Amino acid sequence: MTQPVVRLDGLCKSFGGIVVAQDIHLALEAGRIVGLIGPNGAGKTSLFNLISGAVGADAGAIYLNGRLVNRLPMHARARLGLSRTWQNIRLFPSLTVLDNLIVAPRLYAGESIVKCLFAAGALGRQRATLAERAMAQLAKVRMTHAASRYPTEFSYGKQKLISLARALMNDGNGLLLDEPIAGVEGPAYDSLMEVIRGEAAAGRAVCVVEHNVSFVKDLCDWAVFMFQGRIVRTGTVADLVASEELTELYFGR
Ligand SMILES: Nc1ncnc2c1ncn2[C@@H]1O[C@H](COP(=O)(O)OP(=O)(O)OP(=O)(O)O)[C@@H](O)[C@H]1O
Ligand SMILES: [Mg+2]
Incomplete structure (x- = not known):
């Protein structure tokens, strides 16, 4: 078994x-x-x-x-x-949708914004690889057009899709x-x-x-x-x- x-x-x-x-x-x-x-x-x-x-x-x-x-x-x-989504979504409003996904695999969704911003800056060369993976997850939920915009520009349902894409960043x-x-x-x-x-x-x-x-x-x-x-x-x-x-x-x- x-x-x-x-x-x-x-x-x-x-x-x-x-x-x-x-x-x-x-x-x-x-x-x-x-x-x-x-x-x-x-x-x-x-x-x-x-x-x-x-x-x-x-x-x-x-x-x-x-x-x-x-x-x-x-x-x-x-x-x-282990990856999860949250009933109340929990996307970071001050990060673009793409950055919300990029910080996800390193820091658990829902952790402090300061840590996430630090991580976003510290990613360096890894960023391109993560951005590529992020675009692939956004494509799965048909939200690639959201990448450079902010989560709150989208409806609740669309934010749900983005939060699923973020959860999928964890492989x-x-x-x-x-x-x-x-x-x-x-x-x-x-x-x-x-x-x-x-x-x-x-x-x-x-x-x-x-x-x-x-x-x-x-x-x-x-x-x-x-x-x-x-x-x-x-x-x-x-x-x-x-x-x-x-x-x-x-x-x-
Ligand atoms: N951190 C907490 N402190 C105190 N009570 C809590 C806490 N988290 C959950 N509860 C209580 O535990 C119970 C179960 O809550 P939970 O959110 O797990 O339910 P649920 O099955 O997800 O409900 P829903 O379908 O409404 O989302 C509720 O009475 C809730 O108020
Ligand atoms: Mg619940």
């Missing part, structure tokens, strides 16, 4: 009285796209925060490509190949996408699905948090349903969506 890219073993996390992860066991494997669904506040983003190191776990183990990473900070996990094999389709409209919807499928086919383990159930259904062959910090069921998206019990948990009684 091949080793999963991400493996969670008995992961627990609470914020005061709020349990966001309760004995979570999960494996994300290369080439597969797993959907992470559940109602608002279920703990989906928190799980991404735990895996990426944005927050520390109370108990349990997080493995990246077989390595225990509980004590590693975000940027170290990024260097081990590692773990990719966590927090609501990638929210706000994305029109033809970008289909191209986004193609991009994510392509990344999985190229060998990444992909986990997608999404409230758009039809998107998850079309994209993921397998899904995990979270509620109050617990994984309450796993299965095909069709099975989970068909469950009356889960529908009640999702929408309330």
Whole structure:
């Protein structure tokens, strides 16, 4: 059996009285796209925060490509190949779209602007290579025209696409996408699905948090349903969506 890219073993996390992860066991494997669904506040983003190191776990183990990473900070996990997008986007408004991508592989998206600006200046000769890679990622999401402009010149949905391109700058094999389709409209919807499928086919383990159930259904062959910090069921998206019990948990009684 091949080793999963991400493996969670008995992961627990609470914020005061709020349990966001309760004995979570999960494996994300290369080439597969797993959907992470559940109602608002279920703990989906928190799980991404735990895996990426944005927050520390109370108990349990997080493995990246077989390595225990509980004590590693975000940027170290990024260097081990873990990349993510953020539900609230987090592009740097004072950097061009191209520079937002160029600083991404070295410094984890979301780190301090000062560090990123320093890195952008210190890149030197590497810059041309990174710029080329950045243009290729922008091309995947059909946003090359945005390269020399600033993120806030674009709609929320377009910024989502740019933030996906930024996540793809990390050429590692773990990719966590927090609501990638929210706000994305029109033809970008289909191209986004193609991009994510392509990344999985190229060998990444992909986990997608999404409230758009039809998107998850079309994209993921397998899904995990979270509620109050617990994984309450796993299965095909069709099975989970068909469950009356889960529908009640999702929408309330
Ligand atoms: N840093 C934090 N400190 C305190 N509480 C937090 C923190 N992060 C998340 N929470 C709480 O944990 C719970 C789970 O939040 P989380 O963002 O993981 O949910 P979610 O499943 O992503 O929801 P949504 O679908 O609305 O994005 C919520 O009640 C939230 O308020
Ligand atoms: Mg969330």
